[in-house]
Amino acid sequence: MRAAVQHRYGPPSVLESSEIEIPMPGRGEVLVRVGAASIHPGDYFIMTGRPYVVRLVFGLRRPRNGIPGRDLAGVVAAVGKDVTALRPGDEVFGWSTAGTLAEHACVPVDNLVPVPANLSLAEAAAVPTSAMTALQALRNIAKAQPGQTVLITGASGGVGSFAVQIAKALGAEVTAVCSTRNVDLVRSLGADHVVDYTTADFTRTGQRYDVILDNVEAQPLSAVRRALTPTGTLIPNSGHGGRWLGPIGRIITAHVLSGFTRQQLKPFTSVETRDDLLTLADLLATRQLTPVIDRTYRLDEAADALRYIGAGHTQGKVVITL
Incomplete structure (x- = not known):
């Protein structure tokens, strides 16, 4: 599968479009065929390794996970052992720590919920x-x-x-x-x-x-x-x-x-939960919440997308479509 990969910290030019193996879902995981993935300033900081304090969490010399991105929406391609809540063909959105700027991503089943019927995959990916x-x-x-x-x-x-x-x-x-x-x-x-x-x-x-x-x-x-x-x-x-x-x-x-x-x-750090993702799905389904998408990029344009994020002043979200 194709993926945006980085082997060192640095500017967006460190990203490479590479062919890597499709991961296999483990127990309690789902393999998602990614339709869209959104990026945000946190992804930019992790890519650059600045501020340097982020390296204490994500790797001192290089990112432990070479695929950027956290948010995604797509279609379930396969499910791991013990997964009964989702089936192949289901449209889902959520988050993954394994990197989402790739054609496939393995995601814990508890990190995913169904895409509301009134949303496209690109809109859903912009949310989590x-x-x-x-x-x-x-x-x-x-x-x-x-x-x-x-x-x-x-x-x-x-x-x-x-x-x-x-x-x-x-x-x-x-x-x-x-x-x-x-x-x-x-x-x-x-x-x-x-x-x-x-x-x-x-x-x-x-x-x-x-x-x-x-x-x-x-x-x-x-x-x-x-x-x-x-x-x-x-x-x-x-x-x-x-x-x-x-x-x-x-x-x-x-x-x-x-x-x-x-x-x-009160400074705080958000912690993703399935219950809150379900709350957001309800707000989206009832049109109390509408994602704003500034720009969309192809996967092979991931470096340009992150460069745009790094410049600041985006209107809403930046989304990678596959």
Whole structure:
């Protein structure tokens, strides 16, 4: 099978289009014929090995898994022993730690759910990591609810575009922060108010919010806190930062400050669960959630796709189609 493979950390040029053996599903696994796979900034950081702290998890000298990608949608090609919930021919979407930028991927059965009937494989592939991050941040961490005001920075990006819709589904009043070219997009996703960061600074408008999901972290914590209510919740959610520790410095600062203020400063790391994927599938099926796809690329264009991700400013998700 064809796959995008890397043998060392580096820029997108380290990716090679290679022929490798089709993996065999183990006990409790499913072999998926990949129809589409989405990528996000985390995939870019793992590919480059920067910030260097990612190498502690993914391999010190080179990536332990040479195939990038985590999210996928496709058709079940074969099932391993003891798998009864899925059968060959089923359309599924979910996530895999084995790499998804390939024609086939082995996935634990608990990491997959059926594709809603109203979604294409490309749309389904765009969902898992980014939408689950938005869901867990707003529902589990911030506990957003009707009547609350929620501000989302990076509202037109991968996580942000899902977050706007999920906050609305939770009943919140949503303010989206984006650039001029994305104002119409975030309004179409349900944002009640829009702040164009090219002409206004949300930390200086005098408006305060119950919840801020900061997907950009372009402002100091002290400035963002000015836009929080006295007991509001700030969730920093960005992988940016120095080349050694990335966002860890900001995370430590947030934890320390939390001990001296009534405001809740809560960095978090999302953890994929099947229950949350089923929740997202329900939101998709009822059209409360719609994936935004910026660009699609072929598998042999994976390097270009990751280069585009690395440049920032995507509108929604970037998807590889096979």
